[in-house]
Amino acid sequence: MRVCIFFDGKNFHSGWRDEAGGRRLAFPKLSRWLVDRVGGSLLWGAYYYTGIEIGSAAVTEGQKKLAGFLDMLEVQPGFFVKRFPRKTTMFQCAACGAENRYTQEKEVDTSMVADMLRLAAVNAFDVLVLVSGDSDHAPAVEGVRQLGRQAYVSTWGRAGLSIRLRKAAFDHIDLLEGISFFEDTEGSGPPAPPGPEPRWASEDIPPAVPTPPAGSVPREAIHEECEDPQNGDPDAGESAPPSYQPSEDESVFIEELRAAERRLRNGYVGANYFVTRWQSNRLDPSPDARRRMLEHLVTSRVIEVYHAPDGNAAIRARDE
Numbered sequence: 001m002r003v004c005i006f007f008d009g010k011n012f013h014s015g016w017r018d019e020a021g022g023r024r025l026a027f028p029k030l031s032r033w034l035v036d037r038v039g040g041s042l043l044w045g046a047y048y049y050t051g052i053e054i055g056s057a058a059v060t061e062g063q064k065k066l067a068g069f070l071d072m073l074e075v076q077p078g079f080f081v082k083r084f085p086r087k088t089t090m091f092q093c094a095a096c097g098a099e100n101r102y103t104q105e106k107e108v109d110t111s112m113v114a115d116m117l118r119l120a121a122v123n124a125f126d127v128l129v130l131v132s133g134d135s136d137h138a139p140a141v142e143g144v145r146q147l148g149r150q151a152y153v154s155t156w157g158r159a160g161l162s163i164r165l166r167k168a169a170f171d172h173i174d175l176l177e178g179i180s181f182f183e184d185t186e187g188s189g190p191p192a193p194p195g196p197e198p199r200w201a202s203e204d205i206p207p208a209v210p211t212p213p214a215g216s217v218p219r220e221a222i223h224e225e226c227e228d229p230q231n232g233d234p235d236a237g238e239s240a241p242p243s244y245q246p247s248e249d250e251s252v253f254i255e256e257l258r259a260a261e262r263r264l265r266n267g268y269v270g271a272n273y274f275v276t277r278w279q280s281n282r283l284d285p286s287p288d289a290r291r292r293m294l295e296h297l298v299t300s301r302v303i304e305v306y307h308a309p310d311g312n313a314a315i316r317a318r319d320e
Contacts, residue, residue, distance in 0.1 A: 003040035004125035005031060006112055008132030009050025014287075015133075015156030018276060020179060027076045029182035030175075034129050037173055038152055043078045044125045047115065049108050051086040084108050113140040120147040129154055129173065135162035135286055142168045159276060162286040246302060253293050254302065254317045256280050261316060268314040271305065 016022060031046045050070070053063050074081040084107045117140060119125060128144050130137055133155040144151045145168070154173035155161045166172055246254060260269045260278050269278075275290045284290060294315070297303040305315055 001038075001040045001126040002042050002044040002124075003035045003038060003127045003129060004044045004119060005034055005046040005129045005131060006116060007046065007048040008108070008112065008130070008134060008137070009048055010108070011132040011134050011155075011160065012048075013050075014276075015159060015175070019156035019159055019176060023179065024184040026182050026184040027073060027079060030178075031076075031078060033178040033181050034131075034154065034173065037178070038127050038129060038150070040127055046076075046079045047082060047112075048073055048079060049082045049084070049112050051108055052083045054085045082111065084111065109134070109136050112137065116140045117143050117147070120144045120149045125149065128152065130165075130169070131155070131175075133159075133161035133165060133286065134288055135164050136288075138162065138164045138168045141165060145170075158285065160285065160287045162289070163284065246297075250293070250297060250302070252282050253290075253297065256283055257303065257315065257317050269316065271315045274315060 016025075027046075031043050035041075035043050048070075052066065052070075053060070070081045070083065073079050116128060116130070120128065120143070126149060128141075128149055128151040130141060130151065131154045133153070141151045141153065150170045151168070152171055152173055153161070153165055153169035154175055156175045158172070158174070161172065256278065257269060257274060259280075260274060261267070271294065275294060276287045284293075294303065298305060298315075302318060303315055304318055307314070
């Protein structure tokens with residue numbers, strides 16, 4: 001059986017870094033392991049989709065390393081890299097006047113969906129392996145199945161695996177189970193590249209949320225740190241507007257945030273930790289879904305971002 005592998009670069013990279021520690025990988029062995037795992041006999045193609053910076057931002061050290069990684073990847077047997085420009089937008093923080101920026105990938109998800117369905121429609125493969133946990137790909141997986149092809153989903157562990165995507169797929173493949181086979185123990189392969197993939201992290205989130213231009217900030221937003229007008233004082237924040245009534249899902253999110261704050265020994269909840277690692281069967285396991293909810297509640301002034309005593313960015317529910 002012919003197997004086609006589609007890598008969502010941002011999603012794959014995030015799991016590689018966070019769950020596999022960025023260990024060096026032999027990508028031909030990785031593709032061979034996935035082919036064997038689904039009972040295939042031939043790799044038809046492995047497509048890697050990712051966003052890249054263009055213009056002056058493309059000459060940073062991180063972008064140079066990413067470019068080198070992508071150049072290496074596309075000369076591996078059966079691998080094809082598809083690069084898409086990232087759009088950067090600037091706006092000013094309403095609290096402190098500092099300039100902030102966010103970047104957004106263009107065309108990555110839509111191109112992946114179109115290619116998966118197009119190749120399935122022309123009978124290019126028998127089995128699809130989608131290396132991503134993003135719920136945005138669930139309709140494409142359902143479409144591939146309706147065209148008579150098997151479709152698997154693969155992630156590093158189950159972190160970030162959308163429930164809808166898992167239900168749409170024939171089965172789930174945990175990449176961590178095969179790392180002993182495709183890890184490059186000789187050290188000749190590359191470690192996880194730094195990449196441009198944005199995430200909620202202590203160095204990325206400002207202590208006060210800036211006001212973006214008209215329209216919501218995309219989930220890929222990257223915030224440059226600015227001065228905290230409240231100087232990190234935990235009692236200085238405003239309470240949520242009294243007229244705001246959280247929905248049931250929002251209330252659950254807030255309850256889990258408070259539970260995390262009580263349980264963690266350091267007394268605060270890191271934003272990146274809560275989005276990617278906090279374990280709860282009451283919350284959507286997808287980091288993208290959690291990030292969207294967090295951004296909504298921050299802009300609604302129900303949750304605030306602040307500096308913890310050790311200088312890290314943390315989140316907490318405002319007083320009711």
